[in-house]
Amino acid sequence: MISVKPLLEVEDLTVEYATDAGPVRAVDHVSLDLTPGEFVGIVGESGCGKSTLLFAIARLLSPSCDVVGGSVRLHGRDLLGMDEEALREIRWRDYSVVMQSAMNALNPVLTVGAQLEDTIAAHESMPARSAQERSASLLRLVGIDPLHLKSYPHQLSGGMRQRAMIAMALIFTPDLVIMDEPTSALDVVAQRSLMLEIKELQRQIGFAALFVTHDMSLVSHFSDRLAVMYAGQIVELGDTRELFRDPKHPYTSALMASFPSITGPKEVLQGIPGSPPDLLHPPAGCRFHPRCPLVEPRFRIEEPPLTTVGNTLVRCHRYGRDH
């Protein structure tokens, strides 16, 4: 991992929303690297900043939201400082984005084929016939009959729409595909099949994936590394299997223990008491301390740093130097 040059380097990224009550820090000093071909999952509850982080990386933040610190580099080039013209050059080619709701992301009055060809035409001049052929082969790649080039989004099922979005994201075989809960609107069978599809496409094409989800069990079999976010910060980052085998942050283990299982003996689960903090007034000290079963007085005052434990990064006082 150390010798490979990273594809994406996120360093100390901090993002704030302007609200009437003052700035809300949705992403707080997040650092994250992706190597080529790697699948990294980002998990957390609603409001933890995971989607804001993605949007900041993809340069898709809404106007009320600003990057106030840090940097994002793709292939070593600074993404945050790029002007719109330069961004146009690399969007879809170097990185692409798959949104949560394909129903809202696809244009309802254009056929799937027209939208694919439109995207192709915007980034590469090619004869109409080749654009059509390219579109057809893309649909075939994601398991949709090319007949559906003539279909409108409402004529496709939720799973097919999401596949069409993924086809679009792969038009120019980008090195990085950024995905924001692409399966969350789907039923579990369709979700499973789409995840297998994404993994297979990744194997064939070799893109790196940054995958945001609220459901950590979903990525348990698919991601290489996993970042757990809480209240705008990464609280644990490590190898996915290792993280599931031996979760280090109390939030990670509590989150894992919140999923009932369909196998094994039935246990009473407790979830996590309380609810995620209001980021307008984040708790002092460790942000998880009001909900943490292992809290000590000092944790309420001092903010824990990210600490290296083996191959994992953890933001918890119990792994600090003096503990």
Add this chain to the structure above:
Amino acid sequence: MAAIIDRAAPSEAGAQPKSATLTSVIETSGLTKHFRVGGLFAPRFLHAADDIDLSIAQRQIVALVGESGSGKSTVARLLALIYRPTRGEVRFKGRPLSSLRARRDVLDYRGRVPMVFQDPYSSLNPVYRVSHGIMRALKLHRPDLRPGDRRAEAERVLESVGLTPPGRFLAKYPHELSGGQRQRIGFAQALASSPELILADEPVSMLDVSVRIGVLNLMAQLRAERGISILYITHDIASARYVADRLLVMYAGHVVESGPSEDVLAHPKHPYTQLLLSAVPDPRAPVSSMPSADVGEPPRVVDPGEGCRFRGRCPYAIELCSQVTPRLRELRPDHTAACHVATADQAG
């Protein structure tokens, strides 16, 4: 929540002994709902629910599991008197719902069988304080309470859904509450009418993972402490197992499998139930187990015609499946499946 932390899992805590004859609270027979779609001169019918027979006993939690569009919410709405059935009947403690004519009878039924909705962000009116909905339910459905006693009862109800101190929560507006707290208000409103059966339509699917369990535990607690029956509608079979005694699996408007939760999970008989179980992401499972090439396409339910509705996706489909709609058959003790191909177990 401390009340339910005995060693038994929630679906066992407070459940009736198995040998007792279970008195059913609600029973449906041949319950069917078709919606008219399409043009004026060429009407077509969407079969949202077809021939549903279900029964919920006192102190029982029954889960209705299925993917979106399978008809599970339609069933809940039929039971809640939001829809009138196309065919079939619902009996509440023996009395057919079609015989409820007087406004007072309908109101009384709605108080005994209230519904909790999926979206806690849109099911509470944002301009009213929490007290409004609860006091209203008390006023409408609890003629036994004198007006002066309502406030104390409202506080008691809030306490039993875990919102303390209740006085403070009564004065709050919905926007001041988290999703989990709002959903507890939903249950408090249902409880205010002193119900016998709560229809809970995906009550946790909009909540964050870490607070879902709390609401599921609340349902188990309401059953254990107050003997309330619950119809738990969900697409999440793991949470259904966690909280329910019995599972009903729906597919395209049909109940395809039904039985005690543990038995259905351990011995799924219908190919759809098997597919559903294989698709649940389970981090505890070994990495190598990645079955299922099924693309998860929903079936056609507009004028579906005769035959098993799962046959297009079923790896075991035979000729008969496209000709005859399979009926539920008992394949294990107390465990039925609607499949021509599935076989009964010889013993146990």
